[in-house]
Amino acid sequence: MYSKDIAKLAGVSRSTVSRVFNNYPNVSVETKEKVNRIIKKYNYVPHGPARTLAGKHNKVIGVFIINVDHKDEKFNVFRNTYFSPFTGAAIDCADKLGYNVLVVVIDKNSDFRKIRELFNNKTLSGGIFIGALNSPPKILELVESGYKLVIIDQDQNYQSKVKGNYIIVNSNNFEGAYTATKYLIELGHHNIAHICGDIKKLSGSERLKGYKRKMNEAGLKIKKHYIANGDFTENSGYRCAKELLKGKNNNKNKITGIFCSNDAMAIGAIKAITEMKLRIPDDISIIGYDDTEISSYISPSLTTIRSSILKMASVATRNIIDFIENGIESSKFHVIPTELIERSSTKKLEN
């Protein structure tokens, strides 16, 4: 069933059908009604590719999940407690605005070519990157090629150096980390360690900064062995916790609190600590970041910093669609606020 057929049935020309379907103003009320009736009756939908070919943009956006360097978790991208809900929320939000979402997982650098193809061949009108390193050349090349993009978790300062406009959406990483550290301090902890995320990512480095700043402001010393280098994976959290807490069993280690740069690492840390026969929160208080679903399920439930993933996704999605439909005159920068969620993995330090 094509516009030609609708035209014949309605006794008008194909152009009129097109005009009616696209809600153009210059059509008489009667013909509009007449044509609309036929359209409804036959469930007519214009042929998408033909539409794009004739100059309209496809109502499809991409969500690009960058998973390079984590081949071991290959099949688990969608089990990732951050990527999954983000993608779900983006799909939901796009749907409300009449858009569809094509999901692409990037395992290796060469996969960027695929994204370029998807844009080149006009399958996509825009896209959202999650899991990217900070100021990744591959992505900025795409921006310079004129593709419309939102990047989650990127340093704003690079925007001026790039030819072309794009949109950044970030969690308020510094503030969140600052709050987490402050909370532990207020609970009476002094020897607070930090398990870093990948510091090549903005969230990793900013959260580290927030931790350091608050420690300094509180006049607490950050000993060298208080900072462990994780990479946002659960395994790294496990490894780092073991490293940080070496000697804790025979009281040679004073650490009583750990701020983990995300929930996944916090969960790894909890595993490690439990294995070491230490108790949470009695011996060690743990605080995470993200408030992923699993945080409320594990035992003990995890105190964490929420920076609504849903909100990040909806801001990203609404903005990319606005970008596609109306364009933007300059790059944009959005920050999603944070909030402390108190659960049972943290405890006031006795005495």
Add this chain to the structure above:
Amino acid sequence: MYSKDIAKLAGVSRSTVSRVFNNYPNVSVETKEKVNRIIKKYNYVPHGPARTLAGKHNKVIGVFIINVDHKDEKFNVFRNTYFSPFTGAAIDCADKLGYNVLVVVIDKNSDFRKIRELFNNKTLSGGIFIGALNSPPKILELVESGYKLVIIDQDQNYQSKVKGNYIIVNSNNFEGAYTATKYLIELGHHNIAHICGDIKKLSGSERLKGYKRKMNEAGLKIKKHYIANGDFTENSGYRCAKELLKGKNNNKNKITGIFCSNDAMAIGAIKAITEMKLRIPDDISIIGYDDTEISSYISPSLTTIRSSILKMASVATRNIIDFIENGIESSKFHVIPTELIERSSTKKLEN
């Protein structure tokens, strides 16, 4: 950069470029090489929509997640421990075969119209349904319209009644449920309850059958109040467990084991039981179904039936692509085997 440009640069006609790109046999080796060099150099990719318009099929498949009746979990589709990994695996598998995946969440019945549109306007060449009720008329209408579909979790017996071919992929529900029940019995349990999934879904009704069959074969009575009607959600598992275990605190209830039709409900049940101050597995043994990621994290870790979600997804994806590219002569039916995963939510009954 279009085929026209490549043609000019290579000093050939557009047709030749097209022939080279699509690997036609009737091109001389030299021109083929020459053209390929230019294609590589400029990263040429044919314009997708134009291609479809000229008669090729789009290399895009849909994953349709049916979430009707669960509006409360609206934003949580992707936190769903079953849908998420399935979708991820499907994307990964499709990618390997050169296909992209468009994800659609169906919240209400009217959303089916959207799927029809996506097929009508040639955005999609095929699709996979997950979360469907058994023999859902809306989906079968799509099959009869000639759209290429895989449906997960469907009764094979309906296939003959439908005009048109489609593909079914199921877990071996009956066998899995039978094994789960058998396991509890072998651990010495006699009073075994079952929390059903939505019995309008094949998995819900088949697992119930498996439970009943094994109980009967073992000569164990299934009392009426041993079966509670859940709907595969965690909340329903919580509610059903409370219902099943009423009176357990003052020894008026003999139930010592519960087989839950999926892991989500088992997790809900664990919450309820913990709240009731009963111990798992000491007072109650719990077994689930699906082996979702979270099962190994919760405390106690959950004994469950694995019917590899990854495998289901890859079978579904490979089959839909084969269907698209080569067609099928009749409907197909695939069953994924099951396996018992022993963890710590089950225990041999003393005395």
Add this chain to the structure above:
DNA sequence: CTGTTAGCGCGTTCAT
């Protein structure tokens, strides 16, 4: 307000 016409980029005859 409406119809006619051209052209989007590609794959494919049909010639050669």
Add this chain to the structure above:
DNA sequence: ATGAACGCGCTAACAG
């Protein structure tokens, strides 16, 4: 083995 010409279904520019 290669090029010219047509048509896929649609929107947009141009007439009227």
